[in-house]
Amino acid sequence: MYQYKDIEQLHKDFKDKKVTCADLVQDYIQRIKEKNHLNIFLEVFENYAIERAQKMDEEIAKGVLKPLSGLIVSIKDNLCFKGFECTAASKILKGFRSTYTATAVQRLIDAGAIIIGRTNCDEFAMGSSNENSAYGIVKNPLNEEYVAGGSSGGSAASLAAGLCMASLGSDTGGSVRQPASFCGVVGLKPTYGRISRWGLIAYASSFDQIGTFTYTISDAARILSIIAGADDFDATCAEIPVPDYVSEMNELATKKFRIVYFPEIIDSDGLHPEIKQSIHQTIEKLKNEGHTVEPVHFKYLKYLIPAYYVLTTAEASSNLSRYDGVRYGYRYPDAKDLEEMYKKTRSIGFGAEVKRRILLGTFVLSVGYYDAYYTKAQKVRRVLHDTIKEIFKNYDAILMPTTPSTAFKIGQKSDDPLKLYLEDIYTVLANLVGIPAISIPLGQSKENQLPYGLQVLTNSFEESKLFAVSQCISSVIK
Secondary structure, eight states, rough: OOOOOOHHHHHHHHHTSSSSHHHHHHHHHHHHHGGGGGGOOEEEEEEHHHHHHHHHHHHTTTTOOTTTTEEEEEETTBBTTSSBBBBTTOOTTTTOOOSOOHHHHHHHHTTTTTEEEEESSGGGGGSSSSSTTOOOOEEEETTTEOOSSSSSSHHHHHHHHOOEEEEEEEESSSSTTHHHHHSSSEEEOOOOTTTTOTTTSSSSTTOOOOEEEESSHHHHHHHHHHBBBOOOOOSSHHHHHHHHHHHHHHHTTTTOOOOEOOHHTTTTTTOOOHHHHHHHHHHHHHHTOEEEEEEEEOOOHHHHHHHOOOOOOHHHHGGGGGGGSSSSSOOOOOOOOHHHHHHHHHHHSSOHHHHHHHHHHHHSSSSHHHIIIIHHHHHHHHHHHHHHHHHHTTTEEEESSSSSSSSBBTTTTTHHHHHHGGGGGTTTTHHHTTTEEEEEEEEEEETTTTTEEEEEEESTOOHHHHHHHHHHHHHHOO
């Protein structure tokens, strides 16, 4: 069956009676079974999806076409969906079934989407390669010897493999944008507070944000219009009204933008030469189209990763203290007393990377080190925030690479945590500052034939501008 890559075409075919939701769901379920060896899906909601498709077909037959009717969506295994298992790819939550549905997921359903299943990810969203899952590694559908990226690797891979039409992931420091770059799709991280985090299993609460994977920028805009907005269940969710992002994006499409890039990043020796060349070529093309693209020096690059990992591990240490084996999830069965039960439950239930980050977070919060690490990192975060806000007084967007290179081979960096942490060097800025960012496909490496992305960042709650600038860039790339 035809692989739908935009909602507009799907709805046109519904109206022309060329396809039904039931046929689509059956086809996607079959595709998932055929690609089972990629280890993308942890669970396929087969019966639910079939019943849901039949209901959608009945609605469409009556002339009711909702904004996302028939859209086949996968969700990351850290988003709650009532009645189904949600484990954050961790042994400690194995068997836990959600008692409610995440707000973002519910809004998709209300708009007509069909949730096809939950996808594999790094345990508790901690990782940049999807090698940290308790349920095995996700293989990149474009080359199975390579990682799909992380932590939302399963979500990105589900799209790259043609197993859904869109996917939800979460982005704490690049966990949507980095796998989007590795898998050649569009990955959006909205402004912090733009989408409710109710029903998202927490890693680092002041960084986490639900994001989307799509084939097109316009579909990312369309889906964001549905899932964004205030939520009584999430006090950190902004009360700012949600615009029609597609309309606003189209209105801004003819504008000439002022774009900035950081030479410390674009010309870094750590950036793959092919990506560097592609970005410079894109900059020249944008200038030829009448856009202003200028360099601005950014002297804080070396502080991004240290500040990010101090703060996120501190928050993770606090958030993950709730998994103790008492109320739900895994419990060590042979404990002689309460203390042993706590220790063995967490030692066995959590994977190595999660334990590493909990220990690091506990250390930076400990007496004698709190001011030296945590307080200082918070001060760095404020400096970064103020610096970026000052830049946006004169420019519409920031242009950056998404990743230092294309996807790397499975196992290539798993023995060195620091190498994996440095994979986030270009993506953590948006989360530290809380601004929206998107990764769009930029090119394909001649070296290994794998894709790489370009990242665009705009000021807080300026997603319409983010989409418009991204559309302009996509047009010159083509």
